[in-house]
Amino acid sequence: MMRVLQIAWREFSSTVLTKGFIIGVLLTPVIMVVAIGGIALTRNLKGPQVTGKLALVDRTGVAAPGIVDRFSPEAAAAEKAKAQEAITQAMDKSMEQIPIDPTQKAMAKGMIGNEVDKALAKIGRLSVTVLPDDTDDAAIQTLKDVLGRTDIHAATKDPSLPEPTVGLIIVPREAVFASEDGGYAEIQSFWPEKVDFEIRERIHRRIGDAIVDARVLTDPKFAAAGLKAEDIRRLLERPTAADKVVTQTGEKKTAGPLQMMIPAAFMALLLIAVMSSGQMLLTTTIEEKSSRVMEVLLSAVSPLQLMLGKITGQLCVGLLILVIYSGMGIAALIVFSMGHLVDPFAIVYMILFFLIAYFIIGSMFAAIGSAVTELREAQTLMTPVMLVVMTPWLLWLPISRAPNSMLSQILSFVPGINPFVMVIRLTSSEPPPLWQTLTAIAVGLATAAACAWISAKIFRVGVLMYGKPPNLRTLIKWVRMA
Amino acid sequence: MSNAVTIKGLTKTFGPKFAVRNLDLVVPTGSLCGFIGPNGAGKTTTIRMIMSIIFPDSGELSVLGQPSADKSKDRIGYLPEERGVYRKMKVAAFLTYMGRLKGHDGGAPLKHKVAGWLERMGLAENAKKRCEELSKGMQQKVQFIAAVIHEPDLLILDEVFSGLDPVNRRLMRGLIDEQHRAGRTIIFSTHAMYEAEQLCDRIFMIHHGLKVLDATLGEIRSRFDPRTIIVEPASSADTSASELRLETIPGIDNVSSSRDGFELHLDDHADPRAVMAAIVRDVPVRRVELKRVTLEDVFISLVDASEGENTEQLRAAVGATGGEETGK
Numbered sequence: 001m002m003r004v005l006q007i008a009w010r011e012f013s014s015t016v017l018t019k020g021f022i023i024g025v026l027l028t029p030v031i032m033v034v035a036i037g038g039i040a041l042t043r044n045l046k047g048p049q050v051t052g053k054l055a056l057v058d059r060t061g062v063a064a065p066g067i068v069d070r071f072s073p074e075a076a077a078a079e080k081a082k083a084q085e086a087i088t089q090a091m092d093k094s095m096e097q098i099p100i101d102p103t104q105k106a107m108a109k110g111m112i113g114n115e116v117d118k119a120l121a122k123i124g125r126l127s128v129t130v131l132p133d134d135t136d137d138a139a140i141q142t143l144k145d146v147l148g149r150t151d152i153h154a155a156t157k158d159p160s161l162p163e164p165t166v167g168l169i170i171v172p173r174e175a176v177f178a179s180e181d182g183g184y185a186e187i188q189s190f191w192p193e194k195v196d197f198e199i200r201e202r203i204h205r206r207i208g209d210a211i212v213d214a215r216v217l218t219d220p221k222f223a224a225a226g227l228k229a230e231d232i233r234r235l236l237e238r239p240t241a242a243d244k245v246v247t248q249t250g251e252k253k254t255a256g257p258l259q260m261m262i263p264a265a266f267m268a269l270l271l272i273a274v275m276s277s278g279q280m281l282l283t284t285t286i287e288e289k290s291s292r293v294m295e296v297l298l299s300a301v302s303p304l305q306l307m308l309g310k311i312t313g314q315l316c317v318g319l320l321i322l323v324i325y326s327g328m329g330i331a332a333l334i335v336f337s338m339g340h341l342v343d344p345f346a347i348v349y350m351i352l353f354f355l356i357a358y359f360i361i362g363s364m365f366a367a368i369g370s371a372v373t374e375l376r377e378a379q380t381l382m383t384p385v386m387l388v389v390m391t392p393w394l395l396w397l398p399i400s401r402a403p404n405s406m407l408s409q410i411l412s413f414v415p416g417i418n419p420f421v422m423v424i425r426l427t428s429s430e431p432p433p434l435w436q437t438l439t440a441i442a443v444g445l446a447t448a449a450a451c452a453w454i455s456a457k458i459f460r461v462g463v464l465m466y467g468k469p470p471n472l473r474t475l476i477k478w479v480r481m482a
Numbered sequence: 483m484s485n486a487v488t489i490k491g492l493t494k495t496f497g498p499k500f501a502v503r504n505l506d507l508v509v510p511t512g513s514l515c516g517f518i519g520p521n522g523a524g525k526t527t528t529i530r531m532i533m534s535i536i537f538p539d540s541g542e543l544s545v546l547g548q549p550s551a552d553k554s555k556d557r558i559g560y561l562p563e564e565r566g567v568y569r570k571m572k573v574a575a576f577l578t579y580m581g582r583l584k585g586h587d588g589g590a591p592l593k594h595k596v597a598g599w600l601e602r603m604g605l606a607e608n609a610k611k612r613c614e615e616l617s618k619g620m621q622q623k624v625q626f627i628a629a630v631i632h633e634p635d636l637l638i639l640d641e642v643f644s645g646l647d648p649v650n651r652r653l654m655r656g657l658i659d660e661q662h663r664a665g666r667t668i669i670f671s672t673h674a675m676y677e678a679e680q681l682c683d684r685i686f687m688i689h690h691g692l693k694v695l696d697a698t699l700g701e702i703r704s705r706f707d708p709r710t711i712i713v714e715p716a717s718s719a720d721t722s723a724s725e726l727r728l729e730t731i732p733g734i735d736n737v738s739s740s741r742d743g744f745e746l747h748l749d750d751h752a753d754p755r756a757v758m759a760a761i762v763r764d765v766p767v768r769r770v771e772l773k774r775v776t777l778e779d780v781f782i783s784l785v786d787a788s789e790g791e792n793t794e795q796l797r798a799a800v801g802a803t804g805g806e807e808t809g810k
Contacts, residue, residue: 006582014571292566296628298535299560300583302552464535 003301007309012316015280025276025321029328050152050199051125052166055143057135060176062218064130066210067171071128075206126166126203143168143190150192167191169207176214187211262342263400263424266350267392269325270423274357275389277318278365281310282378285369294463303460307370311362311452318358322351346427349437356444357419360451361385367455367475370462377469392420403428412440415447454479485544486511486636486667487532492541494527494691501527503691505541509669509684514662516678516685517671518777520785524691525671526563529640532669533560546636556585559634563641563671565625569614573605576613577627584632592631599627603653619650626654630661637661639670643677655681675778685777687784694784699777706780709750710773711758714743716766727765733757745773 015021054071058064069075131139143165150164167189174185187207191200216222216229244251288294297306330342368381395417399408403425411421412432422440425432432440461478462470470478487509494502502524509515519525530536531543534551546554568576577596582588586595600606603623608616616624622645629637642658643651655677662668662681672678678685685702687695697705711734715724728737728744733752738745746761748754758770 003583006579010579014568287569288566291569292562292564293568294566295530295535295562295564296560296566296580296625297583299533299558299562300555300580302534464530 004305004309004312007297007301007306008312008316011284011310011313015284015314015317016320021317025324029325049125050166050195052152052164053127053129054203055131055165055168056128057131057133057140057168057170059133059173060171060214061133063171063176063211063214066213067169067207068128068130070206070210071126127163129165140168140170147190147192152192152194166195167203169203171207171211175211176218184215263403263427264396265329266346266423266427267396267420269322269329270350270354270357270420271389271392272325273318273322273354274361276321277314277358278361278385280317281314281362282365282369283375284314285310285366286372286375286378289370289463289466290373298463303463304456306463307363307366307456307459311359311366314362315355315358318354318362319351322354326350343427349426350423352441353419353423353444356441356448359448360416360419360444361388363448363452363455367458367462370459371465371475371478372469373466374469380469381472381475388416391417392424395421396424399424400428403430404432408432409436412436413443415443415450418447419444457481484511484547485509486513486546487669488542488544489528489532490542492528492531492538492543494524494531494536494538500691502531502538502688505688505691505693507686507693507696509667511667512665513684514658514668514682515670516682517669517688518673518675518678518685518695518781519671519688521673523688525688526640527691528688529638529669529671532638533558554636556632557635559584559629559632559637561625561629561637561639561642563644565622567613567621567624569612571613572610573613573616573624574600574609577624577631580628581631584634586632595631596627599631603627618645619647622646623650623653626657635666637666637668637670639668641672642670643672643674651677675776675781679777687781689785689788694788695780702777702780703775706775706783708773708775708779709748709752709754711746711748711754711761712740712743712769712771712773713746713761713765713767714769716768720766724765724767728761731757731760731764733760743769 056064056067058067146165147168150166152164152166154161154164168191170188170190172185172188174183175187176184178184187204189200189204213229216227216232222228222232288297301309326347333342364385368378368385371381372378395407395411398405399411399421402408408421408425409432412418412425414421418440422432422437422444426437457479458475461481485508487507489505489507492502492505492507493500505524505528507528517525517529527536531538532545532551534545534555543550545551546557548554551558568579571579574593574596577599578588578592581592581596586592597606597609600609603626605616605620605623608620613621613624626639626642629639639658642654646654651674658668658670658681670678670681679699682699684698685695686693695702713724713728715721725737725739725744728734728746733748734746734757735749736747738747746757748757754772758772761767761770
């Protein structure tokens with residue numbers, strides 16, 4: 001037993017106390033935070049802005065004033081206020097389930113307000129020049145030619161230049177007054193090169209709103225009923241719903257998408273820990289074989305002791321990764337006052353299923369490592385292991401959306417993948433019944449024991465085999481032989 | 483005297499090929515045995531079976547009084563043919579780790595022991611270096627330390643002299659001799675016949691998995707006595723006259739020329755001492771010497787002989803029974 005622990009300690013220390021591990025495991029989250037910060041920073045940069053005039057040909061004779069209004073500073077202010085109001089409401093709703101203190105809430109609102117400001121600033125310096133209703137095709141063509149030569153960025157960069165025309169909008173009569181078949185015509189717009197799609201969309205939204213207003217104003221039916229465009233818009237808004245789940249202990253609010261992310265996070269954590277330590281087990285076994293230190297070790301310990309020691313050492317590495325990452329995750333949740341989303345029991349289950357998954361995948365890696373002499377020879381034998389590892393990624397969504405479906409229940413008992421499936425189910429909003437959890441644990445333990453038994457046999461034969469790498473059939477022969 | 487290793491009817495096959503066939507072997511406690519044989523003869527397979535690294539298909543084994551080395555690994559030191567160290571591990575740390583794996587309690591005594599051995603081997607300055615930074619010869623010394631650090635009762639060294647320069651060969655010879663004098667039983671396989679001859683008190687040879695020689699050095703010398711006398715004439719001027727006179731001496735059935743003189747083969751009934759006295763009396767000579775067989779001669783003659791005849795017959799011919807019957 002002491003030897004197994006000595007091998008385990010060497011395996012653990014030689015893996016953990018290396019620059020590679022420290023950089024790989026400890027700095028990965030730091031790098032991720034920096035990367036996310038970097039992305040946030042680039043989002044903070046001002047997007048494309050445009051300065052100039054929009055030429056408007058309003059064939060309807062009624063839409064132009066509304067359109068001009070929509071581009072006035074007052075309209076921009078109103079638009080901003082409205083957007084902020086909508087965001088505030090949405091935030092209030094989503095934050096109901098998250099007890100964030102008022103200061104943080106205010107900060108978040110302030111940040112979102114800034115974002116709105118920036119978005120509006122993009123077209124804040126546009127004005128509308130209304131051309132006569134009957135502008136002829138020749139004049140329109142001249143304008144198009146001007147647009148063809150316009151550099152939209154020049155005026156933005158140099159305010160001393162005269163404001164260029166950056167777009168031509170033609171509103172046909174049928175855009176406001178329905179044709180005989182009841183349909184409306186589309187607006188025609190012409191742009192110089194390099195006008196950002198987001199800018200075009202914002203301009204269209206304002207013009208579109210103004211045209212809808214014009215339709216309501218000019219339609220005798222609405223006029224007779226005294227309805228304004230605002231009223232109709234409000235009427236057409238879909239109601240929001242306040243979901244509540246009724247349980248035996250009372251009502252509770254339904255968890256949002258965040259609740260679906262928790263099982264995914266748990267499963268990812270499990271996979272990262274299992275795969276990292278499994279891969280290292282593979283690498284160190286191959287290294288011992290290729291550096292020929294294996295036979296020296298086997299003169300001191302039996303192959304089984306060696307394998308057990310190595311598996312135990314890397315198990316500790318996996319647990320360390322699990323503790324570091326889950327600790328960071330839980331700390332982050334607590335900082336954002338979301339600690340209640342993680343059930344302490346889920347962590348216990350995760351560790352239990354980590355042990356099962358690790359013994360299944362780890363012993364497979366150890367067996368593969370013992371059978372080959374180089375890492376690239378291991379690739380072909382890795383396929384079955386990779387299948388086991390990839391399946392949970394494919395199944396995450398269907399299982400976390402329906403944790404008690406027939407598929408989820410059946411997969412809970414499929415050897416190899418069931419630890420991952422159970423972790424998703426256990427951390428979902430509808431945990432499985434206890435008997436299923438216990439059965440899954442039993443299936444997992446049996447699978448782990450079988451894998452360890454087979455691997456020990458392969459390991460015993462494989463460690464001293466050099467030369468041509470074995471195929472699956474040879475491995476089966478070794479199992480029978482040992 | 484008890485036996486450190488006893489092997490009876492040991493057989494191991496790899497697929498259709500016999501690696502070791504019905505091998506019987508006895509290594510007396512405290513002896514220093516050389517294990518020789520051509521490449522692929524089955525030496526390493528036998529050693530690995532003694533070490534319980536691989537297991538025989540049939541046969542019985544006893545190592546240090548136990549039915550397998552598994553039960554007495556701590557009392558055995560092993561230097562495998564395929565040498566290996568943890569490349570990234572520091573030299574002293576590697577030796578401490580191996581010592582602990584071999585059942586040493588560790589702590590300060592083990593550290594001192596490691597430091598002492600490194601000092602003796604001239605590796606003290608390399609204690610903190612990674613194993614990969616050492617030369618091949620240095621690595622071999624480190625591995626030898628790993629094999630003896632726990633003061634084993636039985637030391638098994640597979641191809642211990644391979645890859646060493648003459649200076650280090652001499653050093654290794656001294657170390658093996660020292661371990662032997664300390665009372666350890668030593669088995670070493672080698673192709674270095676000179677070293678085997680210098681060190682061993684018993685030699686085993688296997689060929690094609692069969693034991694073809696098992697005897698003490700004295701037994702080998704008498705069994706393979708070439709019955710040849712080497713004569714170097716006093717001057718090179720009267721060579722032909724000397725040859726004529728030598729041919730007339732009774733008991734000599736053949737005279738052949740060599741670089742420095744002649745080799746005289748004795749007939750079956752001649753007394754070498756009487757013939758040598760007659761030579762000194764009749765022929766002016768600078769040197770008269772009874773030729774002694776070398777292990778290399780025995781090795782080559784056994785291998786050559788086996789190419790022409792059945793190894794079983796060869797084994798019977800050379801009487802490869804040693805102290806024990808082979809069972810066949």
